[in-house]
Amino acid sequence: MDTAIDKALVILESLETGRGNRSLASIAAATGLPKSTVHRILAILERRAYVQQDAFKDYSLGPKIIALGAFAGERSPLVSAAGPLLDRLVRDWGETVHLGILVEDSLLYVDRREPQDIAVRLVAAPSPLSQPHASAGGKVLLAFGDERLLDTVIAGGLTRYTAATIVDPDRLKAELARVRESGYATSEQERNEGVRAVAVPVRNRSGAVVATISAAGPTQRMTDEKLHSLRVALAQAAATLSPALR
Amino acid sequence: MDTAIDKALVILESLETGRGNRSLASIAAATGLPKSTVHRILAILERRAYVQQDAFKDYSLGPKIIALGAFAGERSPLVSAAGPLLDRLVRDWGETVHLGILVEDSLLYVDRREPQDIAVRLVAAPSPLSQPHASAGGKVLLAFGDERLLDTVIAGGLTRYTAATIVDPDRLKAELARVRESGYATSEQERNEGVRAVAVPVRNRSGAVVATISAAGPTQRMTDEKLHSLRVALAQAAATLSPALR
DNA sequence: GACCCCCGTTCCATATGGTGGAACGCATTC
DNA sequence: GAATGCGTTCCACCATATGGAACGGGGGTC
Structure with a gap:
């Protein structure tokens, strides 16, 4: 893991595991990345709807990922x-x-x-x-x-x-x-x-x-x-x- | 569009549109990004199976996206x-x-x-x-x-x-x-x-x-x-x- | 067969965007 | 009311992304 993109993907994947939504802190812990880095990257992903926050700030995969996957699966x-x-x-x-x-x-x-x-x-x-x-x-x-x-x-x-x-x-x-x-x-x-x-x-x-x-x-x-x-x-x-x- | 992550996401999305697989050059044209940048980013995405190359170098969304989307959809x-x-x-x-x-x-x-x-x-x-x-x-x-x-x-x-x-x-x-x-x-x-x-x-x-x-x-x-x-x-x-x- | 064109690939000096420790403020807990 | 744990913001440093340019080769054309 090196580039910013890698980090973003690792964060996305960390949201895939486990059933519930995940807090910023737990994502940081799971990925081994510093809180501030995770926060910044999540903000980028959220702006583009790859990631979602629920009422209590927990993150989950967003609608864009669903759409992307559905279309890729169809192909x-x-x-x-x-x-x-x-x-x-x-x-x-x-x-x-x-x-x-x-x-x-x-x-x-x-x-x-x-x-x-x-x-x-x-x-x-x-x-x-x-x-x-x-x-x-x-x-x-x-x-x-x-x-x-x-x-x-x-x-x-x-x-x-x-x-x-x-x-x-x-x-x-x-x-x-x-x-x-x-x-x-x-x-x-x-x-x-x-x-x-x-x-x-x-x-x-x-x-x-x-x-x-x-x-x-x-x-x-x-x-x-x-x-x-x-x-x-x-x-x-x-x-x-x-x-x-x- | 600013960060490297944004660029990667834009590239992913460009693969979603249109039916066929896309060549490096056409992705570069569609996203307005320089060829070398697209190439580098695609290499990162491919390493992680978010993107795939077919026999003749054309790119399409990879299995990782399908899996991610399927799991997100299920939730x-x-x-x-x-x-x-x-x-x-x-x-x-x-x-x-x-x-x-x-x-x-x-x-x-x-x-x-x-x-x-x-x-x-x-x-x-x-x-x-x-x-x-x-x-x-x-x-x-x-x-x-x-x-x-x-x-x-x-x-x-x-x-x-x-x-x-x-x-x-x-x-x-x-x-x-x-x-x-x-x-x-x-x-x-x-x-x-x-x-x-x-x-x-x-x-x-x-x-x-x-x-x-x-x-x-x-x-x-x-x-x-x-x-x-x-x-x-x-x-x-x-x-x-x-x-x-x- | 020689040409050309287009595409993927590699290189590298530059500076821009990423980095993450630290500090802050807010909620919730004890 | 102190303490803990969280999300958020800041910023100076520097690592990493950048993209123009040059390369090599495959396929098409004449």
Whole structure:
């Protein structure tokens, strides 16, 4: 992080994490930038509606970001085609569904749908950019991705998120081999305590894996049978998606 | 426009307009910034995946923007609640549908859905931030908005987009009175040649107008009867939306 | 095949815009 | 009423952004 622009982007991203709105001080703390700098940059972002202040001075992402993202998503064949499918999955299964891609060596969730009606849902919004080795979606993308990518990820260090996170490179490799063979991945509380997830690869027309769809829910609700049925539903959605992807 | 951050945002926004990807030179021309400056800023944005280059060096908005926007939209009660309703309208009527709000004194489209199957659609993607006096949605928001807002807009000058654009303040005021009375607005090729549109207000629980839903299509397809039925459908959607809005 | 044109890229001396510690004032808490 | 924590403002220093100019090469034209 160096330039003023970088700082602005880091601040924007810090607003993405966590559910509530954020105070100036907490943004400064989260980004490691001095208060005055954060304040100045937020003023610029607010003037252009990239950022919003609520009644009590807390900041959140503004309408401009929503508009920008919506238009960009519409132009992306993957995101625009996946939208209705994700909606359907959420409606049918009542669990949070993610659409993820790989950016550099990180997993980026480009879309997410949550059930509105259910009280119990994922408490922590997953950070939209995270290390791929601990989540079901990330493991799918690693398993079907470039070999060298895996090396980079391992070289970068496998962060432990929970007691169940796979942090041993050899165990990870074995796990990925299993994923390749079975065609899907799970996360057994490896990324978030109390959360089980399934993920399947999304292939483009030529058969290359370009994304992953995953579903996640609390362990109590995610029985083995449900996980299995979800996996089938996800695979079906992924297959529906493929023809739209070049 | 002054700071480096402003420049970066202007560049991002320039990528939003128009359908195709944009070359470095065309971005420089569109923003009025020197090539080298644009190049440097794009490099920063690309490093962080806010911007993407295709095989032939043309830029488009990147996955990070999509993710940021999707998450911000999900947090917005208006946008998240409107999503499914917009989808439904597009499916039922086969026309492009917009969700717009007022930001300062401009109309911002925070979401848009287009029919995929129909060959004839709006050729030009509407710039997501535009003057409100010429579009159906903008007239709704002006009609039901603050009196002083209208003065600001008029003081700013009423840009002529087509031959039919209302540029006379008195005619605009008369038109807005009609909108207030009838509860909806139309645009008869006032924003885009060959495009007719209808818009209705979206009210929050307390009855304040906070947004507008509109539908637009080519004049041949948008007969008076269709316009009328669409208006009813839009109003129904808006009414469905209200309870979700504080 | 030689020309030209346009585009992306790199360079660098200049000075402008970014920086962040410090101090202020206001609310809320103890 | 003191103390804490917050958003806001200020300003002198200097790092960083700036953009004109020059370079290299790919694609089109004649």
